[in-house]
Amino acid sequence: xxILTQIPAEIMExxxxxxxxxxxxxxxxxxxxxxxxxxxxxxxxxxxxWVIIVLIGxxxxxxxxxxxxxxxxx
Amino acid sequence: MMKxxxxxxxxxxxxxxxxxxxxxxxxxxxxxxxxxxxLAKLTPWLLEQLATTLAESGIVVVDMPVDALTSWQQxxxxxxxxxxxxxxxxxxxxxxxxQHGTLINMVTKGLPRxxxxxxxxxxxxxxxxxxxxxxxxxxYAYNAYFWDNSIAxxxxxxxxxxxxxxxxxxxxxxxxxxxxxTSTAVMASVGALVIGxxxxxxxxxxxxxxxxxxxxxxxxxxxxxxxxxxxxxxxxTGILIPILLLGSIVxxxxxxx
Numbered sequence: 001x002x003i004l005t006q007i008p009a010e011i012m013e014x015x016x017x018x019x020x021x022x023x024x025x026x027x028x029x030x031x032x033x034x035x036x037x038x039x040x041x042x043x044x045x046x047x048x049x050w051v052i053i054v055l056i057g058x059x060x061x062x063x064x065x066x067x068x069x070x071x072x073x074x
Numbered sequence: 075m076m077k078x079x080x081x082x083x084x085x086x087x088x089x090x091x092x093x094x095x096x097x098x099x100x101x102x103x104x105x106x107x108x109x110x111x112x113l114a115k116l117t118p119w120l121l122e123q124l125a126t127t128l129a130e131s132g133i134v135v136v137d138m139p140v141d142a143l144t145s146w147q148q149x150x151x152x153x154x155x156x157x158x159x160x161x162x163x164x165x166x167x168x169x170x171x172x173q174h175g176t177l178i179n180m181v182t183k184g185l186p187r188x189x190x191x192x193x194x195x196x197x198x199x200x201x202x203x204x205x206x207x208x209x210x211x212x213x214y215a216y217n218a219y220f221w222d223n224s225i226a227x228x229x230x231x232x233x234x235x236x237x238x239x240x241x242x243x244x245x246x247x248x249x250x251x252x253x254x255x256t257s258t259a260v261m262a263s264v265g266a267l268v269i270g271x272x273x274x275x276x277x278x279x280x281x282x283x284x285x286x287x288x289x290x291x292x293x294x295x296x297x298x299x300x301x302x303x304x305x306x307x308x309x310x311t312g313i314l315i316p317i318l319l320l321g322s323i324v325x326x327x328x329x330x331x
Contacts, residue, residue, distance in 0.1 A: 017112035017216070021105065028101045035094065060105055064159060067098060 025059060032063040035071065042070045078185055083193040090201065099160065103205040106156045107212025111220065114145035142221040143295060146229070149213050150236065150292035156209060157240050160202065161247060165260045167194055168251035177331045188323045191248065195319060198244050206237050228294040228301060235291035235304060242285050242311050243268070249318040252325040285311040 036042075036050050050070050054062035090096045117140055138144075171177045181187060210233055217223050226232075243264065250263045268286065275281025287307035293299035 014112065014115055016219070017108055017115065021108045021112065024101050024104045024108070028098070028105070031094065031097060031101070060102060063098070064102070067095075068162060 028060060028063050029054065029058045032066055036066065039072060041072050043072055044069060079189050079193055082180075082185065082189060083197055086193055086197040090197070095163070096201070099163070099201065099205050100208065102159065103156065103209045104212060106152055107209040108216070110148040110152060110213045111145040111216035113148045114140055115220070117144055140221075142217040142223050142226055145213060145217050145221070146226055146295055147292060149210075150232075150289075153236055154289065156205075157243060160205065160240075161243055161264065162261055164198060164201075164244070165247060165251075165264075166257035167198060167247065169255060169257045169260055172255055172331055175331075181331065187327050191252070191319070191323050191326050195245065195248050195322075198248065199241055202240050202244055203237075206240060210237075226295040227297050231301065232291040232294040235288045235294075235308070238308070238311055239285060239288040242288075242315055245315050245318045245322075249322045249325075252322045252329060283307060283310060285314065 032054050033051065036047060036054065040047075042050060050066055053070075054066050056062060057065060118138060121138060177190060180190070214223060223229060246264050246267060247260060250260045254260055254263065271284045271286040275284055275286055281287055282303055283306040285307060287304060288311060290299065291304070294301060294304075
């Protein structure tokens with residue numbers, strides 16, 4: 001019972017972090033996916049691989065890996 | 075004279091924006107800024123989860139108070155990761171230009187080489203200043219809202235010290251870029267130098283003289299280490315930065331680009 005009544009309060013407490021964090025991460029994800037789909041060539045691997053990597057690591061590792069190893073030099 | 079420098083810097087900034095790198099960096103550093111207080115806020119909950127498992131093995135976890143210091147500890151713990159990511163993503167600042175031969179045109183058209191180095195350095199430093207300020211300000215604002223920043227001593231000095239370490243690393247990147255041809259070599263050499271410094275700091279007291287000492291600035295917050303323990307590291311870093319920059323210009327003047 002104690003746990004049940006605690007959950008909403010705890011979630012309320014982390015909402016000020018959760019909302020901006022989710023927005024920032026979604027923005028990063030959207031930007032990275034847009035980049036992948038508007039560029040036909042990558043330094044290695046193909047489009048499908050990068051989409052999967054970015055989606056799996058969507059907290060922020062996926063996009064970082066893409067910009068480090070996937071994005072072709074301008 | 076100033077005009078060329080400004081024009082070249084402006085070109086650099088525009089490239090940073092157009093390639094989307096600036097946007098990527100800003101979002102990343104916002105995430106880093108939010109993560110510090112969020113992790114601090116989650117600490118008691120995480121410990122509670124751990125406590126039930128630990129209690130079975132006879133370890134009692136006492137309630138840990140969470141305050142602004144917990145959040146600042148996260149800030150200094152995550153700082154190296156943020157700096158490493160920014161450094162790696164910026165390691166090609168000069169080497170990419172060598173590989174595409176894009177500097178040759180400008181040099182033959184009469185742009186002095188030292189201006190290239192200076193403009194690249196200023197833009198690299200400037201971007202770092204912006205990103206670091208974003209991360210620091212976000213963590214600061216959350217801490218002020220949830221807890222109380224005033225319990226952290228020398229908060230601003232500590233913040234400036236790790237920022238200075240970032241400036242030092244980025245100057246190393248420029249210097250190393252004038253020595254090597256590929257960004258991989260730049261990353262490897264900067265990494266090796268930092269690891270080397272850590273190696274030297276195993277010797278007692280030597281470590282306090284090296285720039286890597288600046289990374290321990292979080293000890294100022296809890297007054298574990300007094301400020302004067304950082305004097306030598308600050309002075310040495312302050313001397314090394316202009317020397318490295320001057321060295322970069324000298325080497326770059328002889329370099330085949």
